[in-house]
Amino acid sequence: MLDRLTGMQVFVRTAQQGSLSAAARQMKMSPAMATKHVDALEERLGIKLFHRTTRKLSLNESGRQYLEFCLRILPDIEETEAAVSSQRIDVVGTLRLSAPISFGVRYIAPLVPEFSAMYPGVTVDLGLNDRYVDLIDEGWDMTVRIGRLADSRLIARRLAPTKMVVAATPAYLDAHGRPRRVGDLLDYNCLSYSLSDATGAREWIFGTRNQLRVPIRGNFIANNGDALVAAALNGQGILYGPDFLIADHVAAGRLELLPLDQPAYDMAGIFAVYPPDRRPPAKVRAMVDFLADAFAGVPAWQVD
Template structure:
């Protein structure tokens, strides 16, 4: 099926030049293709747009009315496309970005001044939350998350790998000893992250595919990594 907008452009150019061959040359197509575009318009509309002779085209009454409509519509289409294209070149508007609290504070917020200098017409609203957010209901344009991606119709892009490590304060290790095996962690005061999408707050997982797991227990569960880090640093045994 031929593109209707292109067919309209062929029709307008042919009406102006009085020739399908001239319209074809101007639009960079063969005369046969230009003829097909006009034929397709006439078939769709159910009327003749041109009186055709071997020497020149002339508009029918229906063709004159259709020409007026095309001359009004095509510039509006061109203007709409130019407006959208200019936005691709220069980003404008409000960007609503959601990220985990600790990650957003440490890594994203420091980048925003440089982003604003590069895109002065963009205003950024940064929301920080460790909980999973509904982008559509919350009106967010995009979100950065750490962990496994659940099934979703939304588009996602992997930014980087995130290596997880088991850490403890020196004082804690002096008092409780250093675990030598994964299974040893079951005997330690392990702090749980309540928003873990992989294993929850009562297990830790190890290995690329999280195939090694150990049940943990401790005196604190929190929904924020910075809070857990602060608690671990005071070395409560």
């Protein structure tokens, strides 16, 4: 009898890739064996999971429902299996870790010495980039991502909360007045982050369900959060960004939070994200657990 867990994993890879041969390559098995696993799974379930043509496979409704189920339970099964199947797996090798620039400089890089002391056999290759990084295509072992996750192929573990805040220098607000409603922002110089739809050059997103698009205008757009913070600190305008960017400046009185009449954009959190391997490398599991422990509790960047 074919292994049920492997059958589920082959099914997930096939659904994600739209190809049995691509799934077979990822699983390091022959296309014939991958086909046997999918056929056995469909026979066991008593339903077909795919629409099949000569050119491609696509999920039918039953397949979509089963994919959602597999994506929910497979990480727990695989983690449990990995934990009990080996007393000790050496944590060694090069760990390619991607992170956003501002968060990586502030909160990831300072933790690396502690991680290295715990796992001297691991070399951490930290790549900082604010653009979207494709882990699988670009060969990263894992990434730290901030905000909502769009790629269902990946496994994510929430590390910490974060929230969006609106802020400016007290001097700027004394000179221009303090907005009370999101609609007032159109009367101010707004500093925009070009890599996020939530804080674009023409509108910012607010609301309990991220449904409120507020028109704004301003004379500075940047693709890096620290550049926007620098502009705000020099009195150029109002900043809308994650709390971890400005917590120290708020605590020191250099920036002032602006409580507006609508909730800020819901960031969902900060996540460790890695590819859906059947058994993630020990170095990846070690870093994910390490970061989860490091960021447990009230985050250092929390602002009121």
